[in-house]
Amino acid sequence: xxxxxxxxxxxxxxxxxVKIFGKPKQSTSLQIYPEKRPQWLWALHDTFLFPSVRKxxxxxxxxxxxxxxxxxxxxIGHLELFGEFRIFQMIPHEIFLGKGFVGLILCVALMFFLFxxxxxxxxxxxxxxxxxxxxxxxxxxxxxSQMDWARRWYGYEELLVEDYRTYLLSLLTLKPELPxxxxxxxxxxxxxxxxxxxxxxxxxxxxxxxxxxxxxLPMNKLRRG
Amino acid sequence: xxxxTREDLLKLFQGKLNEAMTFYLETCTRCGVCIxxxxxxxxxxxxxxxxAYRQEIVRRIYKKYFKARGKVWPSVGESKELNxxxxxxxxxxAYSCTGCRRCMVYCPFGIDTQMIMSIAKLLLVGAHSEPEIxxxxxxxxxxxxxxxxxxxxxxxxxxKKLEKDVVKKWxxxxxxxxxxxxxxxxxxxxxxxAGAHSIIPTAAIFNAAGENWTLSFFEAxxxxxxxxxxxxxxLILDRIVNEATRLKVKEVCICxxxxxxxxxxxxxxxxxxxxxxxxxxxxxxxxxxxxxxxxSLLNGVVTYHDPCQIARNGDVIDAPRYILKHLTNDxxxxxxxxTYNWCCGGxxxxxxxxxxxxxxxxxxxxxxxxxxKRTEATTVVTACENCHTQLCNLNDHYQMGxxxxxxxSMVADALVQN
Numbered sequence: 129x130x131x132x133x134x135x136x137x138x139x140x141x142x143x144x145x146v147k148i149f150g151k152p153k154q155s156t157s158l159q160i161y162p163e164k165r166p167q168w169l170w171a172l173h174d175t176f177l178f179p180s181v182r183k184x185x186x187x188x189x190x191x192x193x194x195x196x197x198x199x200x201x202x203x204i205g206h207l208e209l210f211g212e213f214r215i216f217q218m219i220p221h222e223i224f225l226g227k228g229f230v231g232l233i234l235c236v237a238l239m240f241f242l243f244x245x246x247x248x249x250x251x252x253x254x255x256x257x258x259x260x261x262x263x264x265x266x267x268x269x270x271x272x273s274q275m276d277w278a279r280r281w282y283g284y285e286e287l288l289v290e291d292y293r294t295y296l297l298s299l300l301t302l303k304p305e306l307p308x309x310x311x312x313x314x315x316x317x318x319x320x321x322x323x324x325x326x327x328x329x330x331x332x333x334x335x336x337x338x339x340x341x342x343x344x345l346p347m348n349k350l351r352r353g
Numbered sequence: 354x355x356x357x358t359r360e361d362l363l364k365l366f367q368g369k370l371n372e373a374m375t376f377y378l379e380t381c382t383r384c385g386v387c388i389x390x391x392x393x394x395x396x397x398x399x400x401x402x403x404x405a406y407r408q409e410i411v412r413r414i415y416k417k418y419f420k421a422r423g424k425v426w427p428s429v430g431e432s433k434e435l436n437x438x439x440x441x442x443x444x445x446x447a448y449s450c451t452g453c454r455r456c457m458v459y460c461p462f463g464i465d466t467q468m469i470m471s472i473a474k475l476l477l478v479g480a481h482s483e484p485e486i487x488x489x490x491x492x493x494x495x496x497x498x499x500x501x502x503x504x505x506x507x508x509x510x511x512x513k514k515l516e517k518d519v520v521k522k523w524x525x526x527x528x529x530x531x532x533x534x535x536x537x538x539x540x541x542x543x544x545x546x547a548g549a550h551s552i553i554p555t556a557a558i559f560n561a562a563g564e565n566w567t568l569s570f571f572e573a574x575x576x577x578x579x580x581x582x583x584x585x586x587x588l589i590l591d592r593i594v595n596e597a598t599r600l601k602v603k604e605v606c607i608c609x610x611x612x613x614x615x616x617x618x619x620x621x622x623x624x625x626x627x628x629x630x631x632x633x634x635x636x637x638x639x640x641x642x643x644x645x646x647x648x649s650l651l652n653g654v655v656t657y658h659d660p661c662q663i664a665r666n667g668d669v670i671d672a673p674r675y676i677l678k679h680l681t682n683d684x685x686x687x688x689x690x691x692t693y694n695w696c697c698g699g700x701x702x703x704x705x706x707x708x709x710x711x712x713x714x715x716x717x718x719x720x721x722x723x724x725x726k727r728t729e730a731t732t733v734v735t736a737c738e739n740c741h742t743q744l745c746n747l748n749d750h751y752q753m754g755x756x757x758x759x760x761x762s763m764v765a766d767a768l769v770q771n
């Protein structure tokens with residue numbers, strides 16, 4: 129299932145992006161004025177700092193920025209489970225940045241996103257997809273963080289970074305092998321659930337609104353001209 | 354709705370799916386940042402007027418027919434079938450949206466609701482459910498372009514009658530034409546509206562500035578754009594483009610009409626001539642010292658309503674303020690940032706539909722009336738025919754007691770004859 133979902137994720141996203149960007153370009157301007165130059169820099173600013181959210185929904189903005197920043201840290205953390213990257217260790221840290229708080233912040237932010245959808249009028253705007261994605265992400269983060277929290281905060285040191293590395297590298301080299309520690313630790317069910325939900329998310333990703341990760345920049349560029 | 358009709362409509366839908374449109378349909382996360390953006394929602398408080406909700410009405414049909422999930426898992430995005438009921442919803446969404454694009458400023462991704470509504474409008478045209486009067490008006494414009502010779506004589510006689518009014522505003526030497534037409538090699542082609550108030554003041558200003566200009570045979574307004582029919586929009590536009598190319602003018606100047614300006618400036622593609630709004634041209638005359646204005650005519654606070662298609666969507670923001678500084682000492686802006694100015698509530702063809710939409714237009718534009726009241730202005734100036742009509746209606750309905758004026762006629766009235 130891991131292989132299948134990664135395949136769907138990479139191939140699906142790739143194909144969808146190629147298809148979308150292959151469509152005929154809009155021949156006319158969609159710009160909003162007044163114009164600020166250089167436009168590409170402002171488009172980057174809009175894409176990564178969400179200034180319009182900061183202006184109109186400041187609380188949502190705090191959670192959004194925390195959520196996306198922590199997501200980035202987690203991606204780095206997962207990459208480091210595969211092996212050592214000197215570039216990430218420029219600031220020396222234990223593997224999984226943030227001493228466990230990254231996962232906690234993500235959980236809180238996801239809860240916030242979910243519960244604000246229960247309130248009108250965002251409630252009327254939402255469709256099932258929005259809830260599914262948030263719940264799915266919450267489950268992934270919760271089970272993933274559990275393993276991290278246990279190691280850091282409760283001194284439950286059964287599963288070490290080295291064990292994950294063995295497992296993940298074996299996956300990467302197409303010779304899946306489960307180290308003894310991974311299967312028999314008290315945390316294996318957490319790991320299994322974490323991986324399972326993550327797979328579901330990866331499979332759904334290319335077909336869902338999560339594609340905004342890739343489309344936000346070109347769209348903001350259209351608005352900036 | 355039978356299968357054949359649906360297939361035809363979906364073909365129209367498919368034709369709209371270029372890269373930008375696909376971005377807009379794929380991306381919305383329904384985050385709700387756009388909730389306060391729409392003046393209709395801000396005035397009436399109904400969820401169906403939130404930008405994201407309007408978009409979702411089109412997006413649900415997109416999910417049903419253009420995404421795999423429409424077959425595999427339709428409920429996940431609440432996909433919807435295209436049927437009579439869907440058409441009614443599309444009508445409600447598209448003809449309560451003025452296309453002001455204020456929500457585009459709010460959206461973290463910059464989704465263009467006006468563009469998504471253009472799908473709704475096109476489907477309605479395809480199903481013959483659009484407001485007939487708009488199509489009728491568009492067809493009249495197109496017909497005029499096809500058979501100019503029939504209209505020409507009448508038009509010229511009509512224009513001749515206006516000339517003495519132009520001269521009243523700006524005296525001319527004997528032998529000069531007050532309203533030149535069909536001038537080969539003129540510097541500037543002025544495209545007006547079918548109405549004396551649109552031609553007379555600006556003609557006087559051109560003459561005062563000594564412009565080498567000529568009046569277009571055609572009216573600027575593009576009903577094709579209101580009804581959202583790309584083919585008709587193009588045909589109406591082509592009449593003016595052809596005339597400008599035939600006369601080899603350097604500049605095409607669009608009168609005070611938001612739609613006409615936006616369509617000509619941004620939706621017409623690259624042209625061998627420059628496109629300006631009449632406001633920009635007047636500001637240029639003042640800057641170059643070609644006209645002098647009398648500042649003592651106006652009393653009380655003056656405010657300016659930025660027409661969405663000219664300011665936020667057309668980049669004419671500083672010029673009207675520059676002109677007003679030469680007309681009054683007491684100018685006040687409505688909103689600190691013109692990008693966030695409320696729409697008058699009359700765009701997207703709503704004013705053109707007249708009485709039919711009057712009740713909705715008044716209810717949906719309460720925020721605009723409040724915004725004007727807050728400035729304590731006694732004179733509200735604007736530079737768009739639609740906005741002017743709508744603001745006059747608002748003035749009556751909310752008993753604001755303000756004077757609603759066209760910028761161009763104020764400039765004409767303040768001309769100082771040397």
